[in-house]
Amino acid sequence: MENKHDSCELSIVMPCLNEAETLATCIEKAQGYLDRSGVVGEVVIADNGSTDGSQEIARKLGARVVNVTAKGYGSALMGGIRAARGTYVIMGDADDSYDFANLDPFVAELRKGAELVMGNRFKGGIEPDAMPPLHKYLGNPVLSAVGKLFFKAPVGDFHCGLRGFRREAIMRIGLHTTGMEFASEVVVKSCMSGLRISEVPTTLKKDGRSRPPHLRSWRDGWRHLRFLLIYSPRWLFLYPGLAAFGLGLLASLALLIGPITVGSVGFDIGTMIYAAGFAILGYQAVLFSVMTKLFGAREGLLPMSQRYRHFVQRLTVERGLILGIVIFLAGVLVTVAQVIRWGGADFGAMDGGQTVRTAIPAVLGLVLGFQTIMFSMFTGVLGIPTAEQPKAEEPVRAKADELVK
Known part of the structure; x- marks a missing residue:
């Protein structure tokens, strides 16, 4: 699904690490949305070193595969975002828990000028067994409340994995984390940088994988809380x-x-x-x-x-x-x-x-x-003045294309 850079409105980016069981379903839903809505876009798979053939599945279905060697959830997503050609980016996990077939609310808010659009699973609906009780009743509510208190974030679901944003705005705020904290950093940096943020309901269903998820409740919950504290x-x-x-x-x-x-x-x-x-x-x-x-x-x-x-x-x-x-x-x-x-x-x-x-x-x-x-x-x-250290420029899209195999 290749498009000219200047005509691509939306890039749907999915981080991937051994998601062969559900990847095809997610790609087909995302492509189905693009076909149905008429939105000019692409599906980008940010692969983080899969060994189960996920890359070939994506290529056969016409998705762009970006090989990201740096390990971590945040690294994979930033690799995909850098390579994205769209004015807007919608990111979501490739485990078939998010509704890639219904992205209209996200695109509508982005077109109205929002720079970050967060999904809210508590408003859109959480299917039975889709979210562990520990996450549903303790982890997500507590972390979301902390985020709203610390950073005045106008969102009720701080860690929803389905979210959209204007690519240029997210590249501008300087994201650094490479792990699961990336989800928190996007919202925190957006709030601190004064980006226009909105929220739309979205649904969550039980993921389609037979293996356990990469997420570790207590470890990753603490990492998110630690990040919120350090940044406040x-x-x-x-x-x-x-x-x-x-x-x-x-x-x-x-x-x-x-x-x-x-x-x-x-x-x-x-x-x-x-x-x-x-x-x-x-x-x-x-x-x-x-x-x-x-x-x-x-x-x-x-x-x-x-x-x-x-x-x-x-x-x-x-x-x-x-x-x-x-x-x-x-x-x-x-x-x-x-x-x-x-x-x-x-x-x-x-x-x-x-x-x-x-x-x-x-x-x-x-x-x-x-x-x-x-x-x-x-x-x-x-406060000692120093010569400004050379910063890594955002990879130009031509170079990002070199990662696409």
Whole structure:
């Protein structure tokens, strides 16, 4: 089903790794959709090293086969997307669980200007035994909720494998993952890059394979959750850090005056020590959020909003050093004052409770000041201008065709 590059509207891309049992059915459904709808398109099989004859099945049916040597779900899909000739791409697994015969809602949304169109299996219908209960009632709802919370993703089925997009837009946002995290990365990067996203109902039926699926529930679920956390420094570091720092600092300051009793519960020096430690951990988390954001932006992994960019511009190394030195010196002054008081007692025994109560804010100032100084120097390292590293250009379609056998 070859088409001229400038006349191909839709590429239907399927990753493939030993899908001989179901591949023909999927290709025939996709080709049937193209014939019925009149959409000018192609079927692209991104083969990831099949050994069961999947490539020959695809070629006999007229599909284009792109051999992708780099292993992984994401690698296979990116290989197929790069080689695709269509203005739009619809991707879906080749296990006969997705309805390639009914892609009209996806194409309609793409033609209306959507840059990413997600399928929603919960709205379209999930046939019995098509999705394990663990995925249906825990995995997908939880990960989708996390994605909506972290990234304001306007989708209810974050990991539906049937999705369409404008090829140019997806190539532009810089996708890097090679494994199962690719499904999450497409949505996350699309949200962070401000792409226009819509959602359409789609159905899911039990796949037609006799072998177990490649997916491993707990391992791959954790990989997706880990990806969402790493790409959201605010939720991973900033918000928990601010809460811990604020609570710990307030508790430490309150107990600096003396013991506090709430009802029948008393809080004293022991609580103050733990509160100070909590404040230190929270402060570290806040600094980590800034460093992660800066590093991610520098490496092209995380986009930086205009507001955050303005904040970073004001966060100079010199200002950070001054702040850190001020905090550190405050701790030093408290320490010196305590030593002077000890000298006034001829360096003899002093009230242990009062000594510790004074030492805690001194140590807190020393630690937070030192952390701020080190953080400022590290951000200075991240901000050193470097010659831009040559980036791998998107393979031109002529070269992508060399992969097609």
